[in-house]
Amino acid sequence: MASLKDVRLKIAGVTKTRQITKAMYMVASAKLRGAQQRIDRFRPYADKFYDMLGNLGGKAVDAAHPLLEVRQGAGDTGIVLCTSDRGLCGGFNANITAAAMKFAAEKSAAGNKVAFYCLGRKGRDAARSLGYEIPLGLIGHMNSPGYDLASETGVRVIDDFLSGVLDEVHLFYGEFISLARQKPAEIRLLPIAADDAPDEKTTVDYIYEPAVAELLNELLPRYIKVQIYRALLDTSAGENAARMQAMDNATRNCDEMIRGLTLLMNKTRQAAITNELIDIVGGVEALKG
Amino acid sequence: MAALRLDIVTPDCVVLSKDVEYVGAPGLLGEFGVLPGHIPFISALSVGVLHYKREGKSHYVFVSGGFAEVSEDTVTVLAESAEQAHQIDFSRAEEARKRAQARLDAKNEDHDFKRASFALARSVSRLSLRGRD
Known part of the structure; x- marks a missing residue:
């Protein structure tokens, strides 16, 4: 049986752990607020952007754009993988990478090359340990993902797609549904599905300058970036929500452990007192005898 | 109106x-x-x-x-x-302009010519707003 001193030490240890998990919970919730603010600030841009794309979308069908081209046969794949930089957020990263790796395994089993474009350390580490090619690994920016990050990634995958290195590009990220729910999500970035553009009936007849085809030239690459940025923001919010949850659980487990250990400590102390009493009583009895 | x-x-x-x-x-x-x-x-x-x-x-x-x-x-x-x-950071723009200009002048094959000229255009138009409102 553990001595009284051991139990006391253990309680002190668990209490310290609880302090840390509690602090991490609060940090994560502050960061989540920041991430949600960024999402809110991005929304006007995204909404307007989809509006404009919807306006053009109806007219774009006949204009064949290289970014819309579906290549037959070949299937060399690029995977843009958004994860967090740090762990301690439950199964958040594991779920995203598992989904991406499953997809990658299927692709390479079919004889296609797979390349990873990683945003966030956890995803890159996973891709590296499995020996995939990593043309792009942006690490250490997930704390405050900026639009330039999405821009850089977007330019890279578009270049590789147009030069024929990749035949399709998929994006894996953590979708932020609510505080309690985040799930891995996948979208195909390239080639852009023609029906991806929200189909709204155009009521206004716009004048386009330059012509629709050239306008698409400007619009479609930005569409890729907008999608990547949205995924980044979602991942960042999801990471912090997941960490909040994980840390909340950890704090509660600590509480439970402390309760159990305190009980044990009281029992041990009582046992020691009882033992001492027995000694004394026994001694007195012996003297009498 | x-x-x-x-x-x-x-x-x-x-x-x-x-x-x-x-x-x-x-x-x-x-x-x-x-x-x-x-x-x-x-x-x-x-x-x-x-x-x-x-x-x-x-x-x-x-x-x-x-x-x-x-x-x-x-x-x-x-x-x-x-x-x-009034929000533009002119000293930063000036630095960006010098950097982009140096890249263009170097005529280095490794450098992305298109990117550098874009950067130059951006910094020059930022600088053109100096003193404006």
Whole structure:
């Protein structure tokens, strides 16, 4: 049986752990607020952007754009993988990478090359340990993902797609549904599905300058970036929500452990007192005898 | 006089949202002006300076390319970055200009010529707003 001193030490240890998990919970919730603010600030841009794309979308069908081209046969794949930089957020990263790796395994089993474009350390580490090619690994920016990050990634995958290195590009990220729910999500970035553009009936007849085809030239690459940025923001919010949850659980487990250990400590102390009493009583009895 | 609504949004924030009298924007095919009652219009923008008139005074905004949509007396500008003249960090722009110029002068094959000339265009138009409002 553990001595009284051991139990006391253990309680002190668990209490310290609880302090840390509690602090991490609060940090994560502050960061989540920041991430949600960024999402809110991005929304006007995204909404307007989809509006404009919807306006053009109806007219774009006949204009064949290289970014819309579906290549037959070949299937060399690029995977843009958004994860967090740090762990301690439950199964958040594991779920995203598992989904991406499953997809990658299927692709390479079919004889296609797979390349990873990683945003966030956890995803890159996973891709590296499995020996995939990593043309792009942006690490250490997930704390405050900026639009330039999405821009850089977007330019890279578009270049590789147009030069024929990749035949399709998929994006894996953590979708932020609510505080309690985040799930891995996948979208195909390239080639852009023609029906991806929200189909709204155009009521206004716009004048386009330059012509629709050239306008698409400007619009479609930005569409890729907008999608990547949205995924980044979602991942960042999801990471912090997941960490909040994980840390909340950890704090509660600590509480439970402390309760159990305190009980044990009281029992041990009582046992020691009882033992001492027995000694004394026994001694007195012996003297009498 | 009927007013125009000018909204400038970037991925990071809404830069500007005001009622104005006139908007002049750097279109890809040349500068264009918008007055109230303009027909619906979508244009791509190049890197440059947008200006608008409000209460008779001209104001200037740097935009790094993007799109402008005009409909129902609302001008919406979607830019990857946009700064009002008084928000611009000129010393940073000056540094960026020197860096881009050095890259272009070096004529190094490794450097991305297109990117450097874009960077140069951005910093030069930022710098052109020095002292403006």
